[in-house]
Amino acid sequence: MAEPFYITTAISYPNGKPHIGHAYEAIAADVIARHQRQQGRDVRFQTGTDEHGLKMAQKARDLGITPAELANEMSQHFIDMCDGLNVSYDVFQRTTEPRHHAATQELWRRMEANGDLYLDRYEGWYSVRDEAYYDESELVQGEGGDKLSPQGTPVEWTVEESWFFRLSKYAEPLLKLYNDQPDFIRPDSRRNEIMRFVEGGLRDLSVSRTSFDWGVKVPGNENHVMYVWVDALTNYLTGLGFPEETAEFQKWWPANLHLIGKDITRFHTVYWPAFLMSAGIDLPRHVFSHGFLLNRGQKESKSLGNVTDPMELADRFGVDVLRFFLMREVAFGQDGSYSPEAIVMRGNTELGNAFGNLAQRTLSFIAKNLEWLPQIRGHDAADAELFEAVGKAVQQQIPAAFDDLALQQGIDAWLQAVFACNAYIDVQAPWSLRKTDPERMETVLATLYICIAQLAVGIRAVIPVKADALLDVMGIPAENRTYQAIGAHWYSPLAESDFKLAAPSPLFPRLELPAEDA
Known part of the structure; x- marks a missing residue:
């Protein structure tokens, strides 16, 4: 134990x-x-x-x-x-x-x-x-x-x-x-x-x-x-x-x-x-x-009038976006700086465009084009390479970095795996395979499904509400939401069950900079 x-x-x-x-x-x-x-x-x-x-x-x-x-x-x-x-x-x-x-x-x-x-x-x-x-x-x-x-x-x-x-x-x-x-x-x-x-x-x-x-x-x-x-x-x-x-x-x-x-x-x-x-x-x-966390590079003080209520930031940008930004932006142990512009940039590019859009387009495509979850119909080298990259990040790099309190480095390892998934979907183009090779399309979608679930578990400590919401939509049981349990073994039973994927809602709606900060 x-x-x-x-x-x-x-x-x-x-x-x-x-x-x-x-x-x-x-x-x-x-x-x-x-x-x-x-x-x-x-x-x-x-x-x-x-x-x-x-x-x-x-x-x-x-x-x-x-x-x-x-x-x-x-x-x-x-x-x-x-x-x-x-x-x-x-x-x-x-x-x-x-x-x-x-x-x-x-x-x-x-x-x-x-x-x-x-x-x-x-x-x-x-x-x-x-x-x-x-x-x-x-x-x-x-x-x-x-x-x-x-x-x-x-x-x-x-x-x-x-x-x-x-x-x-x-x-x-x-x-x-x-x-x-x-x-x-x-x-x-x-x-x-x-x-x-x-x-x-x-x-x-x-x-x-x-x-x-x-x-x-x-x-x-x-x-x-x-x-x-x-x-x-x-x-x-x-x-x-x-x-x-x-x-x-x-x-x-x-x-x-x-x-x-x-x-x-x-x-x-x-x-x-x-x-x-x-x-x-x-x-x-x-x-x-x-x-210290600095406000646009300055230490906060009442005399400067730059003291920030964290709940105002959470209300404006979302709790999980704020949590992600603070852990991602600053090398833990060093001073760092924040601004509304930086929060919006990280939220839109890394959470919204990179991870949220990956999940949205993959799951939406499955929900729209398949009655059930896609079946795995034989992996090739590209699939194996992606599994290795995502598995290494989620089961080795992220836990090791977080154990060492290198929180920023752990998130960076997660992002590299997200980027690998985006490169894979762009090359494999399942929307094209739908007409030319439906069986290969299913394998690509199943590969992405597994990797997206692994990525959600990998970042769950940082964005717990959004990650669990995604895992709920994907039908991942609570006992599989740990670094080591989120391998590929759970997928075939899920795909063979009567689970049907519902059309997902966007995880991270696009953030706009409030007029007073623009």
Whole structure:
């Protein structure tokens, strides 16, 4: 039996509505989760919201509501986004849940029992927007001469009593981790960056605040609330029943993959493993930091007025088109850019013209000209060559690329197989064979039928609704919708059954650029 697979996204900070970056990460994680299910693995996919911290308290105060009211309202937007984008999460973990407070406090107690927490006074630079502490040496100078964090966010000098975590104690164990498990942090550019940071020396980390009270209380010292990153990171354990040694915990932990944005790599690859080492808990296997998604090459910000609601894009262009575009356009792990023009171009040329039109003209021709599905009446070299190209893409190249989180490369392998099918139908010309060689026409159409079904399965993790709609029309049973099960063996029984193909509807109607974007 295949090993279970536990994947998480970073939990989103809901002091504003979801933007395209949240959608990008959720869709990428969903593609990976669906891909693993398609390989027969039992998958647990967790996402959620990180609802504590000073930013939430300040935003609620500005709106004249309580932080809890703000958290309830805003978290629903993230749930709605995931549901609207067909993100197949199993658990949506909110950090305001009582079970999460219990889990986080137990992690704290274990770190304290290990001698890694002590009370002192914090004086230093803090970024409210990043919820992060920065050393003086890390700060950069803004245009007006103000000190800014490495992320370009404002910092303020903070002085207060604080609990500290002995992060300095874990520099050598962390470096050993990175050296012994080179794929713990991916891609390599992020691993190298983190190694340089740790090699420069680690300072003990302030892990509590007294200047506000919206957070998880420190056990035995309730005038302190925990640093939001202690709280947030523990979410990966919460839903498994931690601290109880539940069957869920034993089955799913350690997580196979934390999927995160590159701006929070330090928290997941330095702080989180150090906290877990201190608490005596196994470390996750892999952390993958993806890049930023840029709006026409610019990072989105409210001040520039270019923040995009992902659901507006999904409504305009279609959920599966948006999912395909985001996974196809950007090399996973690097920064990428999007625009309405680019979405329309990819949707029309690669989904509509290349794949949608291939399926439409093949299936329409069969429905119009044959009473039943075409029979295979002897293959020739061209048929065998196409079967080999499509089978290799669907059963080898796509699964291997997706396993390696090379999502763009997997889609490219799929497209090459689509192009091979289009070249085949143009050369074989079944519309001409109808009069000159009906038996050969049937074999060509049967060959295409098999290959189109394989292609639908190959791209199913990326465009699940459209792919399954096509497979439904084609009569492919659910048990054959995996990479390995979609060989040619299922076709003859289907062709010999009483299944009759109905005339299909176009999978991907042509997209037009809205007037405001033209």
